Amino acid sequence: MQRSTIDNPPFIAMPELDLPQRQSPDALMLTGFWYRALSADRVHRKRLHPALLLEIPLVIGRDTQGRPFALRDACPHRGMPLNCGRFDGENLECGYHGWQFDVHNGQCQHIPSLTPDQKLTVDRIYAGSYPCEEQDDFIWVYIPDPGPPGAGFGPPAAAPVPAPTIEKFSNHYKLAHLQAEMPVSIDHGIIGLMDPAHGPFVHQAWWWRSRHSIHEKQKHFEPIPNGFRMTAHTPSSNSAPYKLLRLYAEADSITTTIDFVLPNIRTETIRAGKYWFSSLTTVTPITRRQCRIDVVAAWNLFRWIPFAPGLLKFVFGKFVEQDRRTMQLQAEGLKHNPHLMLIDDADRPAKWYFQLKAAHLEAKRTGSSMQHPMSGPVTLKWRS
Ligand code: FES
Ligand SMILES: [Fe+2]
Numbered sequence: 001m002q003r004s005t006i007d008n009p010p011f012i013a014m015p016e017l018d019l020p021q022r023q024s025p026d027a028l029m030l031t032g033f034w035y036r037a038l039s040a041d042r043v044h045r046k047r048l049h050p051a052l053l054l055e056i057p058l059v060i061g062r063d064t065q066g067r068p069f070a071l072r073d074a075c076p077h078r079g080m081p082l083n084c085g086r087f088d089g090e091n092l093e094c095g096y097h098g099w100q101f102d103v104h105n106g107q108c109q110h111i112p113s114l115t116p117d118q119k120l121t122v123d124r125i126y127a128g129s130y131p132c133e134e135q136d137d138f139i140w141v142y143i144p145d146p147g148p149p150g151a152g153f154g155p156p157a158a159a160p161v162p163a164p165t166i167e168k169f170s171n172h173y174k175l176a177h178l179q180a181e182m183p184v185s186i187d188h189g190i191i192g193l194m195d196p197a198h199g200p201f202v203h204q205a206w207w208w209r210s211r212h213s214i215h216e217k218q219k220h221f222e223p224i225p226n227g228f229r230m231t232a233h234t235p236s237s238n239s240a241p242y243k244l245l246r247l248y249a250e251a252d253s254i255t256t257t258i259d260f261v262l263p264n265i266r267t268e269t270i271r272a273g274k275y276w277f278s279s280l281t282t283v284t285p286i287t288r289r290q291c292r293i294d295v296v297a298a299w300n301l302f303r304w305i306p307f308a309p310g311l312l313k314f315v316f317g318k319f320v321e322q323d324r325r326t327m328q329l330q331a332e333g334l335k336h337n338p339h340l341m342l343i344d345d346a347d348r349p350a351k352w353y354f355q356l357k358a359a360h361l362e363a364k365r366t367g368s369s370m371q372h373p374m375s376g377p378v379t380l381k382w383r384s
Contacts, residue, residue, distance in 0.1 A: 029285040030263040046089040064089035069103040072128030105155040131159040169276040177296040180324040183331040189283040189291035191350035223374035227261030345380040
């Protein structure tokens with residue numbers, strides 16, 4: 001992954017009287033993680049769907065049993081996109097010279113041009129293949145670190161951990177998802193997601209809040225592996241599910257936890273007695289200039305009100321659309337690579353994100369364990 005000044009605008013941190021620090025991460029897109037590729041309801045049996053993840057073209061599908069798979073969308077023979085081939089539910093046949101591949105490990109099964117006396121070992125040829133799992137309405141694909149040149153003549157290495165799942169606290173629950181594409185880099189997508197100060201300006205609605213509802217807030221953060229957590233036990237939260245949960249429980253019995261972990265995952269868990277709401281939001285790098293936000297929520301509230309899931313989806317849909325529109329405008333401003341700044345305390349989570357990313361890359365480079373940028377719990381204050 002190389003640096004690019006266009007896509008990697010220099011962030012200047014503005015601590016009290018420190019010299020401005022550059023906050024540009026070394027790589028925009030982190031490999032070695034699971035990413036959401038497509039929503040599961042868009043991937044059909046015996047059909048092929050092209051998808052782009054971290055600028056890697058993929059072809060995604062399901063076999064006859066419904067099991068998902070992900071291959072690199074380029075034939076290892078002469079690069080024909082495999083999504084233009086034929087798929088019988090088991091093997092994928094390239095549309096150019098008819099080579100056939102097992103969709104789950106990419107192994108070549110047949111090369112039609114070979115004569116019986118030609119001894120090419122067909123099964124030593126592989127199309128690029130990626131670990132692939134279906135989880136909470138999404139097809140997840142594991143993008144490994146780039147291998148040494150010449151690698152790829154083998155089955156995919158297994159992912160070191162399973163794909164992330166939403167935490168659920170009862171057997172019966174509802175699940176819904178939303179997505180929106182943003183014409184900004186993964187970094188802007190993520191810091192926009194964790195930014196607490198834009199709420200009163202971007203997420204105004206008569207039924208929600210206005211800029212006049214701004215007030216001072218104080219939140220507690222602590223380091224967790226690969227990320228940080230905001231813990232709260234407070235009636236002052238403005239979050240959407242929180243307001244809805246207050247219909248069910250006393251404000252001070254409600255607990256909220258919001259985690260961010262590399263590379264791109266924000267989870268929010270709200271509990272009020274036996275009721276709970278849980279969401280897992282990801283910002284997925286599609287290209288260096290484009291990302292996609294996927295929100296999946298699970299909850300056991302309002303199961304008896306027929307329109308409640310629709311209502312929740314409406315509220316979230318509004319928020320996501322407001323963020324999308326804002327980032328679309330922001331992308332105009334970013335086109336000419338302006339200097340930017342991050343201020344305390346409202347942008348501290350954004351600074352942690354850049355520091356976590358840098359620490360992760362440094363640990364990878366040196367092979368040592370990651371030095372977490374936070375040394376302990378921190379309380380942040382801002383008005384929003
Ligand atoms: S390019 Fe795919 S079989 Fe030749
Ligand atoms: Fe937002």
